[in-house]
Amino acid sequence: xxxxxxxxxxxxxxxxxxxxxxxxxxxxxxxxxxxxxxxxxxxxxxxxxxxxxxxxxxxxxxxxxxxxxxxxxxxxxxxxxxxxxxxxxxxxxxxxxxxxxxxxxxxxxxxxxxxxxxxxxxxxxxxxxxxxxxxxxxxxxxxxxxxxxxxxxxxxxxxxxxxxxxxxxxxxxxxxxxxxxxxxxxxxxxxxxxxxxxxxxxxxxxxxxxxxxxxxxxxxxxxxxxxxxxxxxxxxxxxxxxxxxxxxxxxxxxxxxxxxxxxxxxxxxxxxxxxxxxxxxxxxxxxxxxxxxxxxxxxxxxxxxxxxxxxxxxxxxxxxxxxxxxxxxxxxxxxxxxxxxxxxxxxxxxxxxxxxxxxxxxxxxxxxxxxxxxxxxxxxxxxxxxxxxxxxxxxxxxxxxxxxxxxxxxxxxxxxxxxxxxxxxxxxxxxxxxxxxxxxxxxxxxxxxxxxxxxxxxxxxxxxxxxxxxxxxxxxxxxxxxxxxxxxxxxxxxxxxxxxxxxxxxxxxxxxxxxxxxxxxxxxxxxxxxxxxxxxxxxxxxxxx
Amino acid sequence: xxxxxxxxxxxxxxxxxxxxxxxxxxxxxxxxxxxxxxxxxxxxxxxxxxxxxxxxxxxxxxxxxxxxxxxxxxxxxxxxxxxxxxxxxxxxxxxxxxxxxxxxxxxxxxxxxxxxxxxxxxxxxxxxxxxxxxxxxxxxxxxxxxxxxxxxxxxxxxxxxxxxxxxxxxxxxxxxxxxxxxxxxxxxxxxxxxxxxxxxxxxxxxxxxxxxxxxxxxxxxxxxxxxxxxxxxxxxxxxxxxxxxxxxxxxxxxxxxxxxxxxxxxxxxxxxxxxxxxxxxxxxxxxxxxxxxxxxxxxxxxxxxxxxxxxxxx
Numbered sequence: 138x139x140x141x142x143x144x145x146x147x148x149x150x151x152x153x154x155x156x157x158x159x160x161x162x163x164x165x166x167x168x169x170x171x172x173x174x175x176x177x178x179x180x181x182x183x184x185x186x187x188x189x190x191x192x193x194x195x196x197x198x199x200x201x202x203x204x205x206x207x208x209x210x211x212x213x214x215x216x217x218x219x220x221x222x223x224x225x226x227x228x229x230x231x232x233x234x235x236x237x238x239x240x241x242x243x244x245x246x247x248x249x250x251x252x253x254x255x256x257x258x259x260x261x262x263x264x265x266x267x268x269x270x271x272x273x274x275x276x277x278x279x280x281x282x283x284x285x286x287x288x289x290x291x292x293x294x295x296x297x298x299x300x301x302x303x304x305x306x307x308x309x310x311x312x313x314x315x316x317x318x319x320x321x322x323x324x325x326x327x328x329x330x331x332x333x334x335x336x337x338x339x340x341x342x343x344x345x346x347x348x349x350x351x352x353x354x355x356x357x358x359x360x361x362x363x364x365x366x367x368x369x370x371x372x373x374x375x376x377x378x379x380x381x382x383x384x385x386x387x388x389x390x391x392x393x394x395x396x397x398x399x400x401x402x403x404x405x406x407x408x409x410x411x412x413x414x415x416x417x418x419x420x421x422x423x424x425x426x427x428x429x430x431x432x433x434x435x436x437x438x439x440x441x442x443x444x445x446x447x448x449x450x451x452x453x454x455x456x457x458x459x460x461x462x463x464x465x466x467x468x469x470x471x472x473x474x475x476x477x478x479x480x481x482x483x484x485x486x487x488x489x490x491x492x493x494x495x496x497x498x499x500x501x502x503x504x505x506x507x508x509x510x511x512x513x514x515x516x517x518x519x520x521x522x523x524x525x526x527x528x529x530x531x532x533x534x535x536x537x538x539x540x541x542x543x544x545x546x547x548x549x550x551x552x553x554x555x556x557x558x559x560x561x562x563x564x565x566x567x568x569x570x571x572x573x574x575x576x577x578x579x580x581x582x583x584x585x586x587x588x589x590x591x592x593x594x595x596x597x598x599x600x601x602x603x604x605x606x607x608x609x610x611x612x613x614x615x616x617x618x619x620x621x622x623x624x625x626x627x628x629x630x631x632x633x634x635x636x637x638x639x640x641x642x643x644x645x646x647x648x649x650x651x652x653x654x655x656x657x658x659x660x661x662x663x664x665x666x667x668x669x670x671x672x673x674x675x676x677x678x679x680x681x682x
Numbered sequence: 683x684x685x686x687x688x689x690x691x692x693x694x695x696x697x698x699x700x701x702x703x704x705x706x707x708x709x710x711x712x713x714x715x716x717x718x719x720x721x722x723x724x725x726x727x728x729x730x731x732x733x734x735x736x737x738x739x740x741x742x743x744x745x746x747x748x749x750x751x752x753x754x755x756x757x758x759x760x761x762x763x764x765x766x767x768x769x770x771x772x773x774x775x776x777x778x779x780x781x782x783x784x785x786x787x788x789x790x791x792x793x794x795x796x797x798x799x800x801x802x803x804x805x806x807x808x809x810x811x812x813x814x815x816x817x818x819x820x821x822x823x824x825x826x827x828x829x830x831x832x833x834x835x836x837x838x839x840x841x842x843x844x845x846x847x848x849x850x851x852x853x854x855x856x857x858x859x860x861x862x863x864x865x866x867x868x869x870x871x872x873x874x875x876x877x878x879x880x881x882x883x884x885x886x887x888x889x890x891x892x893x894x895x896x897x898x899x900x901x902x903x904x905x906x907x908x909x910x911x912x913x914x915x916x917x918x919x920x921x922x923x924x925x926x927x928x929x930x931x932x933x934x935x936x937x938x939x940x941x942x943x944x945x946x947x948x949x950x951x952x953x954x955x956x957x958x959x960x961x962x963x964x965x966x967x968x969x970x971x972x973x974x975x976x977x978x979x980x981x982x983x984x985x986x987x988x989x990x991x992x993x994x995x996x
Contacts, residue, residue: 234897241888249911250987295986
């Protein structure tokens with residue numbers, strides 16, 4: 138008699154789910170008729186950009202919708218029981234036990250004033266799962282299991298004493314503590330460096346295999362989803378565009394939206410063949426020259442000095458893009474602060490368009506800022522919320538030029554239309570703009586002074602891939618039209634490969650390697666660069682392609 | 683850490699000196715003085731020469747700078763001068779009046795804190811929107827009630843109507859019930875307001891979602907995660923509220939006829955008893971400085987992030 142393996146019932150079955158948010162007196166529906174299922178041991182990825190409803194869907198499964206959100210219709214079945222309308226008290230018996238959460242931002246997801254050990258131990262105390270004497274032992278073994286060295290020390294430490302990657306490991310330890318059937322991982326690595334991201338995702342994979350837990354991976358990054366998920370559910374504006382096995386969708390996406398997402402994701406696009414514009418010999422037109430840059434800070438504990446940047450040198454040819462790549466703590470921010478003159482180097486020389494920066498003071502330094510402008514990572518934080526777009530872009534002109542009022546406005550309008558902002562956006566304030574529009578405003582503000590060099594400090598990192606692709610197109614266009622030189626600071630190697638000519642890879646304040654981007658990507662000479670390149674998500678898809 | 687302490691102590695001394703000097707200048711700038719007010723009364727029938735003699739015996743006729751230096755010297759040695767009106771050393775006046783006020787202020791502050799915590803916790807835990815709204819409007823109501831009116835109303839209702847608290851010959855504790863309540867109500871208002879806002883802020887922090895995802899109930903999250911985080915910013919306002927407490931004590935003691943610093947201040951102002959006022963100002967400043975120093979030292983105890991910073995600065 139042959140036994141046919143009976144398919145196990147799904148762990149989670151979502152059917153016809155509609156979720157609305159109350160907004161004043163009106164209700165706005167954020168999730169429309171979403172249905173999908175997760176089988177035991179399976180990884181399902183909810184993929185979509187901001188506003189796609191992916192986080193709302195995930196929150197509703199664990200019963201943690203914002204106070205103004207409510208499930209309108211549909212069911213969320215956990216092992217066949219509909220929990221969509223359960224009370225908090227009922228859900229408390231499921232949360233942490235059957236379903237657990239790995240949150241997005243490890244920085245703020247741990248209580249800052251409680252020790253790591255007590256925050257892990259808490260889940261056993263809440264559910265009365267262990268005797269109090271047993272808890273400490275379990276906490277230590279969990280800490281060791283998620284790969285933290287010196288578990289006993291970690292258990293006594295507070296969150297601020299741990300790095301982002303370590304904190305995410307602690308949160309994973311909490312999520313697996315009671316061996317739940319389903320882990321919801323909500324953008325678990327989007328706040329982490331690429332190499333850390335890879336290690337964390339590997340850890341989740343490993344634990345899933347060990348415990349047979351299912352994972353609902355919520356992510357905006359198709360590369361991550363492609364590498365880690367068995368099945369993909371692609372969401373746009375609260376509706377499912379398509380769902381299928383990951384391989385099927387990546388090989389032959391059916392919906393136009395998925396095709397667009399794939400085209401925009403920098404980790405999938407074939408490297409652009411850029412004409413090699415490396416610093417040539419002979420004609421020296423290097424607009425940025427950094428030689429032997431050293432920046433030391435006194436240590437917090439007053440003992441010795443911390444070397445943030447150690448003997449860094451590179452040159453950037455006019456009209457090209459130079460990327461500065463590195464993870465947190467690599468010294469990239471310190472480097473650009475010195476280049477734009479916000480900080481003084483301990484030693485070394487920086488020359489921008491023939492001007493030695495470190496010697497500048499007062500009015501000379503102020504005038505120098507016309508040559509080099511910054512676009513920051515966070516388009517929300519870098520624009521004054523009380524000013525209109527027009528005022529924001531006009532302000533630099535007021536500081537530097539004596540243009541007549543009409544000429545000034547003419548110039549601002551030209552530049553704003555140049556960066557692709559509609560006319561009707563000019564009088565709006567930043568909060569009424571989308572993320573991509575805000576970053577366009579920031580770019581316009583940088584360009585209005587006709588600078589030689591624009592420093593793009595993680596300028597596209599916070600944007601959705603489709604928006605990111607448009608902004609990168611705009612930057613390329615502006616560069617070729619205006620002959621701009623870009624210093625592109627980023628941790629995202631996929632984007633770096635797409636838009637830069639030359640690159641400096643930094644680690645712990647030192648230059649690991651530098652040179653022409655295509656050469657370095659094809660034949661990295663240092664182990665660290667290899668590791669960085671391997672950590673770019675989306676390898677499975679690239680290998681298949 | 684010790685450098686930090688020294689720095690804070692130096693700041694505290696400066697505040698005390700500034701309070702002393704400013705109040706000294708202001709008291710000097712007032713026309714007349716306590717000696718004139720007491721002895722110039724025509725009924726006493728003193729001649730101008732006799733008044734001048736008394737004035738010189740109190741040393742109020744010497745140059746201002748000399749008086750200033752002498753008074754500061756006396757304060758440093760613990761001699762607060764002589765009350766012209768009462769005819770006793772200021773030190774013994776303070777010693778007689780301080781305990782009652784300290785008791786009133788301490789109990790008032792404790793009750794205010796309890797009230798504030800109850801209001802904030804209930805409004806955060808209730809699932810009913812109307813109850814939450816009602817609880818959150820209590821602070822605005824409390825802060826708009828004048829202290830003297832509240833005191834009179836409490837006496838009317840509890841002593842005269844309900845006869846719960848005797849007004850004639852009350853026991854030492856009975857005597858305190860209504861004044862403490864009167865003092866606590868306006869103090870609790872800003873505390874509750876700040877606490878409610880901080881709890882709301884802390885409730886939206888991601889670590890709360892993580893705690894809820896562990897299966898913790900709202901009460902568990904509020905009491906074990908949110909409360910302590912919300913307390914940190916509230917502590918700052920608690921230090922500032924001491925001023926309200928002193929002002930409230932003056933009115934409360936007058937309404938209830940308590941024999942404390944408040945009543946003493948009121949009489950000293952009436953008779954321009956500069957020595958008493960000077961001592962009270964310095965005493966209040968001392969209270970402020972001590973409370974705020976205590977608050978500053980309490981931060982690192984409650985927040986480990988500040989602990990390492992303070993340690994690193996040493």
